Amino acid sequence: MNKKLAxxxxxxxxxxxxxxxxxxxxFLIGYILFRGITVIxxxxxxxxxxxxxxxxxxxxxxxxxxxxxxxxxxxxxxLSLGAGIYMAEYAKKNRFTDFLRTTIxxxxxxxxxxxxxxxxxxxVNYMGWGFSIFSGALALSVFNLPLMVRVVEQSLSAVPQxxxxxxxxxxxxxxxxxxxxxxxRALPGIITGIILASGRVFGEAAALIYTAGMSSPNLxxxxxxxxxxxxxxxxxxPAETLAVHIWKINSEGIMPDAQxxxxxxxxxxxxxxxxxxxxxxxxxxxxxxRLTAS
Amino acid sequence: xxxKEERKEAIEQWNNQTKVWTEKRGKAVTFLAVSVMILLSFSxxxxxxxxxxxxxxxxxASLADFFFGTEWKPSAVNEEGRPLVGALPMIFGSFSVTxxxxxxxxxxxxxxxxxxxxxxxxxxxxxxxPIIELLVGIPSxxxxxxxxxxxxxxxxxxxxxxxxxxxxxxxxxxxxxLPTITSLSVDAIRSVPDSLREASLALGATRWQTIxxxxxxxxxxxxxxxxxxxxxxxxxxxxxxxxxxxNSTVIxxxxxxxxxxxxxxxxxxxxxxxxxxxxxxxxxxxxxxLLLMSYVFIFIIRIIGRRREQQ
Numbered sequence: 001m002n003k004k005l006a007x008x009x010x011x012x013x014x015x016x017x018x019x020x021x022x023x024x025x026x027f028l029i030g031y032i033l034f035r036g037i038t039v040i041x042x043x044x045x046x047x048x049x050x051x052x053x054x055x056x057x058x059x060x061x062x063x064x065x066x067x068x069x070x071x072x073x074x075x076x077x078x079l080s081l082g083a084g085i086y087m088a089e090y091a092k093k094n095r096f097t098d099f100l101r102t103t104i105x106x107x108x109x110x111x112x113x114x115x116x117x118x119x120x121x122x123x124v125n126y127m128g129w130g131f132s133i134f135s136g137a138l139a140l141s142v143f144n145l146p147l148m149v150r151v152v153e154q155s156l157s158a159v160p161q162x163x164x165x166x167x168x169x170x171x172x173x174x175x176x177x178x179x180x181x182x183x184x185r186a187l188p189g190i191i192t193g194i195i196l197a198s199g200r201v202f203g204e205a206a207a208l209i210y211t212a213g214m215s216s217p218n219l220x221x222x223x224x225x226x227x228x229x230x231x232x233x234x235x236x237x238p239a240e241t242l243a244v245h246i247w248k249i250n251s252e253g254i255m256p257d258a259q260x261x262x263x264x265x266x267x268x269x270x271x272x273x274x275x276x277x278x279x280x281x282x283x284x285x286x287x288x289x290r291l292t293a294s
Numbered sequence: 295x296x297x298k299e300e301r302k303e304a305i306e307q308w309n310n311q312t313k314v315w316t317e318k319r320g321k322a323v324t325f326l327a328v329s330v331m332i333l334l335s336f337s338x339x340x341x342x343x344x345x346x347x348x349x350x351x352x353x354x355a356s357l358a359d360f361f362f363g364t365e366w367k368p369s370a371v372n373e374e375g376r377p378l379v380g381a382l383p384m385i386f387g388s389f390s391v392t393x394x395x396x397x398x399x400x401x402x403x404x405x406x407x408x409x410x411x412x413x414x415x416x417x418x419x420x421x422x423x424p425i426i427e428l429l430v431g432i433p434s435x436x437x438x439x440x441x442x443x444x445x446x447x448x449x450x451x452x453x454x455x456x457x458x459x460x461x462x463x464x465x466x467x468x469x470x471x472l473p474t475i476t477s478l479s480v481d482a483i484r485s486v487p488d489s490l491r492e493a494s495l496a497l498g499a500t501r502w503q504t505i506x507x508x509x510x511x512x513x514x515x516x517x518x519x520x521x522x523x524x525x526x527x528x529x530x531x532x533x534x535x536x537x538x539x540x541n542s543t544v545i546x547x548x549x550x551x552x553x554x555x556x557x558x559x560x561x562x563x564x565x566x567x568x569x570x571x572x573x574x575x576x577x578x579x580x581x582x583x584l585l586l587m588s589y590v591f592i593f594i595i596r597i598i599g600r601r602r603e604q605q
Contacts, residue, residue, distance in 0.1 A: 003500050010502035014413050017405035018422065021472070025425055028440060028469070035443075082327025090321055100328060102596070103335045109523075109588050110338070111530025113557055117564070117581050118338045121345065125569065142334055149331065173313045175320025196431065203433025206532040210564055246435045247533050250442055251562070259443060266436045273431045277424070 029270065036267020039260050045268075048218070049245070054257035058265055060216040063232055064133070064239040068212060069201050071137035071235070076144050077194065083145075084152025089178050108146035115143045116207035124211055131238040136212025143207045144197055151193030155186035184291055192284035199276035203269050205243035213238035214248050242269060339585065346582025349575040355379045360579065366543040366559070368576035379576050381556070381583070383545045388555040390460050391535065392528045395467035400521050403472050404510075407479035412505055423480070429473035438534035441466040446538055455550035458540030463555070466534050471524035478523055482516025483509060515602040519595050526591035530584060532557035556580045 047057030087104075091097040119139030129135045159182050167177030216239055219232045226233040240248065246265045249258040349355045349368070355377045363380020370378050406426075410418030445465050450457030486509050494504040510517070540552025541562055560580045567574035 007500035007502040014409045018409040021406050079327050082324045086324035086328045107335050111584050113532035121341045173317040175317045199431040205435045243433050243435045262439050266439045
């Protein structure tokens with residue numbers, strides 16, 4: 001009987017742990033959303049921040065976050081597709097591949113502040129691009145690349161081997177097999193992975209503090225010429241993102257309503273992550289249906 | 295006149311040639327992308343290391359002071375004329391929050407993983423897994439904000455002190471690495487073959503006996519890897535910790551008094567120092583130390599992985 005009692009006790013403990021974690025998560029997410037939602041309105045989402053008076057918004061920061069995300073994806077998608085295809089299709093099982101895998105793993109586990117400081121040295125100072133969207137996007141790409149390569153590699157490796165054999169048996173080259181047969185089949189997984197990675201890029205702050213900077217110039221949202229300094233599209237202007245903004249107003253402590261602004265911004269970030277997660281599942285499923293015609 | 299045979303041959307040859315060419319081009323292009331990754335990781339090491347050692351090579355700081363000294367005032371010098379770069383308080387802070395967070399988090403995370411795989415797989419898959427995946431994606435500044443607005447006031451009211459300190463840092467990091475360790479542990483436990491479970495149950499073992507004598511034992515290397523990944527994340531986390539730790543470069547007397555970590559001093563200081571000056575060079579040494587520690591974590595994970603392969 002003793003061991004049955006132990007079994008029941010253990011089961012109870014596991015239920016307890018699961019219960020605690022669910023309660024904790026529900027409490028934390030609920031806290032962020034409920035505190036934040038009272039702050040969020042149209043004015044908060046569109047107006048620029050005010051440093052020493054209450055009532056500012058997060059308009060430019062929100063725009064910067066999205067703009068940086070787009071540029072980062074433009075840089076990382078082609079590179080990670082290439083590297084992922086190499087790792088999944090061309091890399092032979094040898095020491096060099098082992099070394100490549102370790103390199104990618106090391107890059108993926110670098111603290112993001114180190115990536116940010118590397119960007120500060122290379123892009124901001126050495127290349128002379130200053131605190132700018134361009135420097136920030138490159139630093140984010142360094143941070144994002146290894147994750148995306150892993151996503152592409154895993155999605156490609158999940159495609160059954162007979163598809164490759166069928167392609168080669170038809171007399172088409174390996175490259176064409178990858179391009180025309182394997183890649184389309186792996187696409188749902190790749191797209192899901194890209195959207196999930198976007199969520200991480202969207203909320204990243206440590207890599208951006210010293211690359212995209214902690215300030216945002218007065219933007220003129222009627223000027224869409226990327227070369228003019230007040231244009232939101234100008235890639236060589238400093239760009240504080242939403243996540244950096246939360247950090248800055250909490251550590252500087254000049255803004256009188258820093259707590260409210262942080263609560264609202266945190267809620268926006270969490271909602272954005274929720275949106276990225278749900279749409280990743282959803283879009284992945286739709287693309288899968290389209291391609292497999294099932 | 296070229297006859298049919300010859301024409302066919304010529305076309306085939308041409309086809310083969312272009313095919314070989316596309317194939318070669320494809321391989322070259324993808325290899326180029328991989329080379330970018332290699333180039334990046336070496337240049338990160340070279341750039342950060344070359345800045346990180348200047349405090350020792352140019353400013354004549356001593357390595358022993360860095361690891362064992364407790365006074366961090368890089369712009370001032372001691373009686374030997376060496377800059378005061380005692381990083382022990384930060385090293386101590388970083389290791390304390392990392393180890394404490396791992397100790398608190400691991401039982402919870404592995405417990406949750408067991409629940410999701412062995413006790414209630416349906417509920418685990420449908421409800422817990424998506425929630426955990428969502429949590430992995432929540433930005434660290436949001437955790438930092440939660441720390442500042444919930445954890446620090448709670449600690450201040452419950453215990454003595456300002457509330458900022460190692461305890462607050464540990465709590466924030468525990469919540470942050472919980473999803474990381476949980477999802478990796480789930481993978482580790484799922485990879486234990488069902489035949490082992492069935493054999494154990496057939497021998498008359500209860501579910502709990504099966505879990506801790508068979509499942510957890512078999513999954514142990516994977517679980518260790520999960521915990522180390524969590525620790526690596528905790529060690530390198532900058533902003534969330536910086537917001538709640540207090541950023542005072544002393545070894546604190548209690549868990550509730552301001553302390554500091556490598557990342558917190560680095561993040562704060564970079565903006566207030568000028569490139570090339572002594573106090574700035576000292577900060578780059580902290581960055582180099584972070585970089586080297588992340589190599590150490592990967593190295594440990596590799597060793598565990600190799601052991602698993604040998605078994």
